[in-house]
Each structure stands twice: as C-alpha cells, then as structure tokens.
Amino acid sequence: MSSDEDESMSEQEEQTKSGKEDNGSVLDYIMSLESVPSKLPPHLELLKTRVLCKIDAPQHTDTIQYSGAYAALGVDNSIRLDNFRQNFKVQVNRLTEDDIEFDMIGIDPALANAFRRILIAEVPTMAIERIYMANNTSVIQDEVLSHRLGLIPIGADPRLFEYPENAGNEKNEKNTIVFKLHVRCERQQPRITVKSNELKWLPNGSELPSEDIKPNSSSKPKTFTSFSCSQDSLPEFSGNPIAPRNLDIILAKLGPGQEIELEAHAVKGIGRTHAKWSPVATAWYRMLPEVVLLKEVEDELAEELKNKCPVGVFDIEDIGKGRKRATVARPRSCTLCRECIRGGKEWEDRVALRRVKDHFIFTVESTGALPPEVLFTEAVKILEEKCERVITELS
C-alpha cells in the first residue's frame, strides 16, 4: 500500500511544482543570476545522497523528498520523470537458477522497498492448502505432517492457475493441483524416510471419494475435486509434469508397519495469507557501500587498516620510496562491520563509511516456483496494476 502512496505523492509533488513555476517568474530570475548556486553545496549534497554510517548508528538516513526542501538555496528538489528515466539503471550482477543479484540505481528507497514487499507478500504461488488424510500411523501428528507438506515449494507456474475464490470454491483443473502420497514401511524392514519425492501428481484430480461409497451405484463416486479434463491434456503441462521443486525435503519417518496415505491439494495464494505462498526464500536489498579515506593512510597504518577489514575492502599501493598507501579497492563487499573505524577517534577520522541512498543492491532468492528474474517482473507488474487502480480511482 505504501508504494501506492509514494507514487501518488510524487505525482502530487510534480503538480504543485509545476504550479509554482507558472507564477514564479521571480524565482526564475534569481536562478539565472550567476552568484546563486544551482547545485547544492557539497556538505548538503552529501547528507542528501548518502547515509553516514558512524560507529554506533547511521546518520541522515531519511530521504529528502519535499520538492522545496532546498528552496532557500534555490535548488529544486522535485522528482522529474525525465531525470528518473535518465538516471534509472538496472544492472544484473549474478543470475542463477534460484537467485539473482542486481543493482537498481537511481530510485527512491520507498519504491525499491515496494518491490521487496511485493515479492515477499504479494506475488502468488501454488502451495498445498488442504490435506485429506486417509491413514497415518506414523509418529508424526496429522497436523504437523500437514504443516510440513504445506511448506513444500511446488514447481508449478502460478500464472497458469486461478485463485480458488474465482471459481466459487469449486475445485477444478484450473485452480487445484492434486498430489498423492502413499508410503508404507513393511514389517521387518528398516525404517524409511519419507521425502518430498513421494508426492505424486494426480493430473486427473482427487481419487478419494468424498462420500460413503454406495456399493450398488455404478456411476463414478464423487471425489473432492471436479476436474473437467485431465491436467495432462492441457498444453502447458503435457511436457512437464508438476512436482515438488525439491525432491529431498524430509517429511516424515516411518517405522516398520507404519503407513501414510494422504491426498494433498495445492491452490494459489499469496504470501500475506501464509508464508508458504511466498515465492521467495527472502528478497532484500542493501544500499551501495561507499568507503572513503578521509586522510592519507600510509605505511604501518595502511597495513593495519588492510588487516582490519575482514572482507578485504582495502588494498595497499606502492607510492615509491618503499612507502605504502591504503586504497579502497572493493567497497562493494563492505558488510558494515565497522571494524575499520573501531579503535578510537583517530580511525573514525580516517575512514568514512557511507551508503548511497539511491543505489540498491537487490537480491532475490526464489523458492523455485518461478525463476528469480521472472519473479521480479511479476512484482513490477503487480505494482503497475496497483498504480493503475489508484489512477482509475482518482480519475
């Protein structure tokens, strides 16, 4: 929700801004004068664009959004779409099957956060919601087993399914995936571990009769689902059967003679309702670290500084005559452990740790239903949708 507000707020700001410009010919005049600064002075610029990470707490963490925040200095602080278009950049650093790391540059933290929040709570996935327990003689309790089943990531594209509410809670091939689990540990056999690979997809829907079977009725017994056709036959699933994404998740252990027989129904949902529908293990960002040496750090001190940093942010360069100087080689890997400024005031004066306020290193770890890059575009789509909703509401 907050993302909506951010969006609308910036729009409003732009409107007020343009209104001001209309009657602000005096301002234009002043701006055109040479002695008036058109840019912020460096110390304010620093506070505006950087978070200063001091030894005990960060300073100037807030973003200055008000367009007239620097009006007294004659600096326009409004957000302009053009500027945003020019400056906004996305750069993918790492992309694997399950996670992605990319830089998002030139965006307000509110917006970056909106994507994070949507990824965690609003991008839908499929997850097991209903268990029909036919038999469970294992030590694990029915509820606990059901809970464990619910948390298994299902490797099915949620975009191909509908929310169950849309179908009036009728379970059809469009909104339900049915799995079956039937494991039995024979007597005189060693104990077995039931893993998620035992969950078998039933493309034809439930096999359990929902009512007591009347022996004489010849018609097919009614089950818990009403599939009109097999999911197999649908083009999107014909080539790739649905299965749990990870096949080695331990569900239960069975001793000799114990048995579990159940049917699990997966439906579409969002992470806000229950964490099992969250498509990401987690999604987060961090602001780009900026490590600045305020003074020249040389010789032994340079060596000391280099050794202080556990992740090797600093390096040493030769400046001739056998003298050495510390340089900041890999600021990106700074974890903000503040080791380099621990050890007294003099270190705090030598090294400045900062974060760039509009540069986000975004990481998305997918649970596997969708690849991480797709997840992000899905999140963008959801935000878009929300904005459109707000716009239509307003107009």
Add this chain to the structure above:
Amino acid sequence: MFSVGKQLPYPVVGDAGIDKQFLAAPIKSAVDKFQLLPEFLKVRGLVKQHLDSFNYFVKTEIKKIVRANDRIVASKHPNIYLRFKDVRIGEPSIMVDGSPEKITPQTCRLSDLTSLINKQGYSLDCAVKLYSVATWKYAAPILVNVEYIQGSPGQMTRVEKNDVVIGRMPIMLRSCCCVLYGKDEAELAKLGECPLDPGGYFVIKGTEKVLLIQEQLSKNRIIIDTDKKGNITASVTSSTEAIKSKTVVVMENEKIWLLLNQFPKKVPIMVVMKAMGMESDQEVVQMVGRDPRYSSLLLPSIEECAKSGVYTKEQALEYLESKVKKSMFITDSSEKEGRAYSVLRDVFLANVPVHQNNFRPKCIYVAVMMRRMMDAILNKDTMDDKDLFKTMISEAKMWIDKFLEKNNKTSRFDFSHVIPKPLLAVQWSACDNIEYISRDTITNGLERTLSSGNFDIKRFKMHRKGMTQVLTRLSFIGTMGHMTRVSPQFEKSRKVSGPRALQPSQWGMLCPCDTPEGEGCGLVKNLALMTHVTTDEEEGPLISLCYYLGVEDLELLSGEELHTPFSFLVIFNGLILGKHRRPQRFATSMRKLRRAGKIGEFVSIYVNEKQRCIYLASDGGRVCRPLVIADKGISRVKEHHMKELTDGVRTFDDFLRDGLIEYLDVNEENNALIALYEGDATAETTHIEIEPFTILGCAMGKQAMGNIAYNQLCRKDTLLYLLVYPQRPLLTTRTIELVGYDKLGAGQNATVAVMSYSGYDIEDAIVMNKSSLDRGFGRCIVMKKKAVTIQKYDNNTSDRILRPDRTADNAGHMQILDEDGLAAPGEIIRPNDIYINKQSPINTRTQIIGSAANLPDSAYRPSREKFSGPEGESCVVDRVILCSDKNNMMCINFLFRHTRRPELGDKFSSRHGQKGVCGTIVQQEDFPFSERGICPDLIMNPHGFPSRMTVGKMIELLGGKAGVSCGRFHYGSAFGERSGHADKVETISETLVKHGFSYSGKDFIYSGPLGVLY
C-alpha cells in the same frame, strides 16, 4: 613427563631416588579435570541421593530391621515361634490370576497392557480381556526366609520355608531392584523407557511420585541458640531407633534449667545431675571447667539446688518424681523404678546410651552442654548460627528409612496384623502357620503413604504432609529440578529473612541460583550438581578405631581431666567418646585412613579449635561433595591420571581409592582451604575444586516447553506440553551436556532483534514475525487426558457403551464415534462432540429382577461424555487407552491433542528469565531486515536490559550469533572462561568480526515499511 604413581601423596620411607624438589615444584599447566564429571555422573547418576538411599535401604537397612526383630513368639506358648532368617526384595512383578508376572515401569505408567496405540482400528473384544489387577504400581515382593514351629503342642516340628512373600514394596526406578538397573540404551528402549530419564521415583497407581528431600536440623548434636526471651539455650534433638526427644538446657535468671516434654515445668539442672548420681557439686564444676568464670556462672544453680534441699541422689529423684508428667510411662518397669528415673534414662538425652545404669556419660554430656552455653555467654562468637547449613541435614533417605522402618516395625509390634490369631492364641490347629502371614499391612501402608505423601509415625509423634509429590513432567529439565529439590523444615509462612539468606556453607552443596520466587524463596533449595547425601555407616568399627588411635575413654577420665589444656574432646555422631591429647595428629591419621579407603569415604573428620572438639561423623543425611586433594597446594590429580580416565583404564572410584579425590561434608570444609582453580592454589591450599561450575545445579527453564522424554508419545500424562520443533541451544553450557538437555531440548533458537518497534513492545512485550510462525516457530502440542470409567454398581448393573445411532438427532455430534461407541483415534473433535456413547442404568441401588445383562433399554439413561473445549480450537483424538482401574472397572482414557501456533498474549521467555507476552504479530515484509537479508523471528525491547542487568543474555546473543555464523556450538558455562569450558566474549566477538559482523553484535538494519536504514 615423569611418573610418580601413588608415591606423591604419602611420604614413603626410603624414597631416596626421588628428586623431592622436582616433585614439590608446582606443575605448569592446570589439569583439565572436566572429564571427571561425566564419569562421576556415570557412576552416581543425576539423582544419586534418591537412588543411594533406596539402594541402601533395600540392601542393608531392611535386613537390619528384620534382624532386630526376627523372632515372634506366641504369647502363651514360648516355644512356638516364627523366625525371620533373611529378607530380600524380589523382582518387580504383579500377581495376575494368582501367578506373578514381571512388569516394567512403562506398563505401570500406562497401567494397562491393552493400550491401543495410534489410530488403528480395534474392537471391543480386546478391551474385555483386561488384566484383573487391583492396583498398578511398580512394586516387588518382599521375600523372607522363615523358620517356624508347626504342629500341635504334642508334636512340634520345625519347618523352614524360603521366599515367603510378606508384602510388596514399591520400587524406585533405576534402583538396584529395578528391572532397568544396569540396562543400556537399547535395552531401555525395548522396555519402553527413556534412556535419559534419571529414575529415582516410584510409580504408584499409574502416577510418578517423588519423595522430596527434606531438610532438618542435625540430630544428636548440641545446638547453642537463644530463645524468644533472649536466654541462651543448648538443645539436642535426640533420635534413636526407639525414641525421639528434644532436650533443652536453658539459662534463665542466671540459673540453668532443663526443659523436657516429660516435665511440665522446667527443672533445675543441678537436681538432674544429682539424680543421675553426680552428688558432688565439685565434680560438676570440674566437669564444666575449672575456670572461675564458669564456676561463677554455675554458682546460682548450685545454690538453687541446695535451697530446695536436694543433696543426694534419692532426694533428687524424689524431687523430680513430683515434677514428672503423670500420664507418661505407666509401664510395669517404670512403676518399679520410679517414673523420673526412667525418664532420665530413656528420654532425657536419648542419644547417649545408658549401660547398666551408668549415667556418667549423660552427666558429662550435660556438662559439655553447659560449658558450651557458658562459652556462648562469655563470648557471643561461639553461638551456633542455627540457619547455618552445617547444622542442617538433607534427609532424603531418612524419610524412606524411617517410614519403611515404621511399616516393618508394625509387623513386630502389632502382630495381629501380620500374623493373625492362631499363632498367638491358645487354640491353634495343626495348620500351616505360614498361611496366616498377611501381606496387606505392609503393602497398603507403603502404597498409601507414597501416594498420599502423609507420613504419620505415631511412635515419633511425626505427622508430616506432602512428603511426596507427583513428578512434574512439564519439561525434561523440570523433572530433573524436581528430583533435586530440597524442601524446608519450617512452614513457609515465616516472615523471616534469616533462613532464606544464602549461607556460605551452602557453597557447592546447594545451587545458589535455583530457588522459587515468592513464599518459598530461599527455603526451597536445590542440590548442586555433585552433591552427595550420605547414608548411615556402621559405627562400631569406627568407634573402636578411634580408641586404637589414642582416644582416651570417657569412663577412665575424671571430671577434672575432661578439659585439660591441649586435649580435645572427640565427638562421634554427637556422642562423646573421650578425649585426645594430639588432636591434629589424630585427625590427620583418620583422614589418611579414609583416603586409603580403610574407612568409609563419607566419614567426616572436623577439628573445631574454638570448641576444642574433634567431630567425627558417619551418620546418614549429611551432604558432601568430592574435591581434589592438594598437598601444599599441588593437586594430586595429574595429567596422566586424566589420560588414564579418558582411556578408560581409570574410573571415578579409582580416583577415590587412590586418594586423589575425597568427599568433604560441610563441617570438614571448615578445615579445608579450597582453591577454585588449580592456578589459584597456594601453599596452604588443601583442596581444589574439580570444576567450579558444579557448585550450580541444573536450574534452567523449568517451565520451558520442549520434550519430556524419548517415550513422551507413549505416555499417559494428564497434561503434556510438547514443542513441535524443539532445538538444541546454540549457546550451550557444560551442564546442559552433562544433564542430557542437549538431547531432549526445550525451546527454539530464535533470531532476535533487540530494538524498539511499533509500540506494541512496551512492558517486555515482544513482537513476532508472522512468517516465522507460519513456518513453525513456537508451534506446540498440548495433550490432555480424559478418563471415563465404566461404572459397576452394587446391584450388579453396570454402565454400557452403545453403537452410535447414525440417524438420531444428535448424529452430527456422534460422527467421530466408531461402531464400538468410542471416538476413533485421529478424528478431529469439536466442542460438544460426543466421544463415548455411554449409558447408565437408572436404577443403581435396589436389587433388580432378572439378570443384569438382560436389562431392557428403557432401564438405561444416556450418560454420554461430551467434549468441552474452547470454541474454535480443533482438537484431535490422539489415542484411546482401555484399562482396568483399581476397583477392577473398565477405564477408558482418551488423549486429546491440540496443536497450536503462538498467538497474541502467549508468553515467551529467554533463558535469562526475560519473559514477555507476545504483543503483536507482524507480517514479515513489515519486519526489519539486515544488510544480509536476515529478518528476525521476534523483536524484544531494549528497555528490558538496564534494570534486569542480564549480562548473560547479552553474551548469549553474541555467542548464538557467532555460533550460527561459524557453525560450532558455543559455550557459556559459568566459571568456564578460565578453565576453557566457556567461550570468552572477546573470542566470540572475533568470530563475529571474521564473519563480517560487528564486534559488538550490533547490525545496521533497514526498516520494513519504509525501506530506509534505521
């Protein structure tokens, strides 16, 4: 390295080959003695105090008791007798249809063998085949070998019979009589028992009962104190097999008096002395001490005596006769001798025996009492602090002993119970007399006492309630804590702070941290990890040993000689043996004998310089603990000993036997200088702690939810709380490992952010992450038991269970019933659902016509059991257990299971007592996240820290974080930093830094709703 073997402790004659200086040099590194602890616990067990005393009872005490009263003679026919030759405890068993069947504790807990576990279908048939057992208790027969006379007066034959059952004794689990004794883990598992369970309790009527350890004032010891009026008193609580009495000598109005229950008013002590044959005032003065200060204090009492005209023994007895309570002692003998005389002999200072009417020991005892009193008057320092632990005794065993003694004594004193009439009466037939031995007195007496916890011993005028408690099974560690609890002697209402304060002498014996809040604070204590409670030891050999070692017999000493300078009185178990001229030498040689294993390891030798006494003690109920012996500050335990221990060639007992370690009780600790660490030892140090953290008990998280035992799902507790995903703590302690808490964990490791958040966290409330809860954080299972009895009535009618009528109006509520009328395991049960479709006969009083089985349906009214639970909770029928109860009626136990996730208002706590309710539950996206995307499970308010000063929690937060980042469990044992059993904060912080965290553990975090750095 060098090898000195056992030569070091003892100066060996002709040890020319040994470089003494080299030996005397302090060793460089302190020896890590930690390994001794698991070894100690392996041999002694965690609840050793219970097991030891029970084992002692069944092995030794019971034999003694029976030997003391082995002969029963018919009152009219002295040559008809029955003699108990031997007694032993058989194997735990139960009588099933007249034949014994072996039982295990688990069957007794479930109190039935036909329990149907988990959700399998069953039919009523198997429920009918119940064992016809009266009570389910874990008990074993008491077997005796008897010899008796049989036949009619004309032709008597002596018959011997072995293994006659005279009663059934409840058996303490894991004791030497228990089937679990000496079993390994796999065997225990087969018996359905949890290998980590400490034992030490009884199973009676399906419930687990613990005998609480009681704390009492030491018996048979002189205790100097002031009474309410500020008068100095010397009191002795005497306790012998035959009688228990309290003798008080009080100084009032400058005169000394005797207070004894048998005398309604106080009597002058000098009269008592005279009555005991001490007619010469001079000798009394000599006995007390010739110091003029003593005599001047004694003078008023002597005058008082003279004033009442008492000069001779006869006059004194006459005087006392007039004072003695009339109702007491109206036996033949006392009539003959005079009541006062018998009171003096049997009741007054009962612990001092009177042989052949020789009252001299008693006179000396009184003199010593008076002397101690006068010392206290002249010098307040010598006053005993009654609250001081050393005058207290934990008497776990006492209670079992005394109690069982009582029950067996009943069989002596009151034979009409055990051996009914025929043996005692005149007309007895030629029947087998052994048939008449009744078994119920002992069996029932024991059972009633253990299950009710009320101890009534008439002979000792002892009535105590709540001696046994149901073992708490809320968590594994709670059970442990319950077993080591020491309950106080005084009522809890006393608004005094004295006894509640921590006593210095409790160091190492009682846990300094573990005491309840509120009324029992400081009174209810817990034993420390290595505390041992002694059992009685044979006195005779020790006494004669004392005489061999130069103790001068009291009989041979005149009053004058008693207190000569440089000689110390030798007091053995409160009895004055005599005096010794070289006290230190005597003490040293006794100790040497103890270290060499020639006398019991729990005998304590304590030299009290102030009172000029040597106290020897071998009685039961003293607390003591093992310590490493040090010679001139050098530990006797060396590296190679520990290596032998780890290699398995040396056991803890070997350490004792080789004189490397010894047990000290609270008294003897006063003679020792104990170094906490080996490095701290100086030349004066006599002992070194094995591991300093053993001064603590195991007091963590008694209310914590988690696991209770490996067999927790096979038990039948009335209320059981389990955690679905219990975890082992990332920051553990050595104690946790020793106790087995790491195997049966309680609690979960949470990612905690200490910060203010949302305002729903004021007053210690915590904010929880909804997604964590979704993923199973803090999920728990509550199991409740409901029992339904199928009642049988006097008129032969009984309740019945009906097949549910599926068409009836309330069929909806009967859905979960099986065809047998009982709820099926695994069914979800809602409030008002019927879980047993029972009917009771309307007429249960008057006799009915016809057979009870043919009663028409109209004669029954429904008495269905409805499930009552809070609306909205969905419970599940976990198990249905059918068994017979003690009245042989069918009892159906239902276990209902409810799995719940944390909600608003649930209470959570860290291990440092920082409890708080859940104030709000917040979505994960609103939760803060760190640079690495870590999102906490819960947020707690930092305002909880300053006032509580829980530094330990800070360390735990750091240690836990370091633990997750480096993948190694960290340790936080108390005292552990110096001996390497705990991680130092510095090293923890270094680990954190190495893994890219801040040294101080503080992280920068981003706001969940705003997305900016906080």
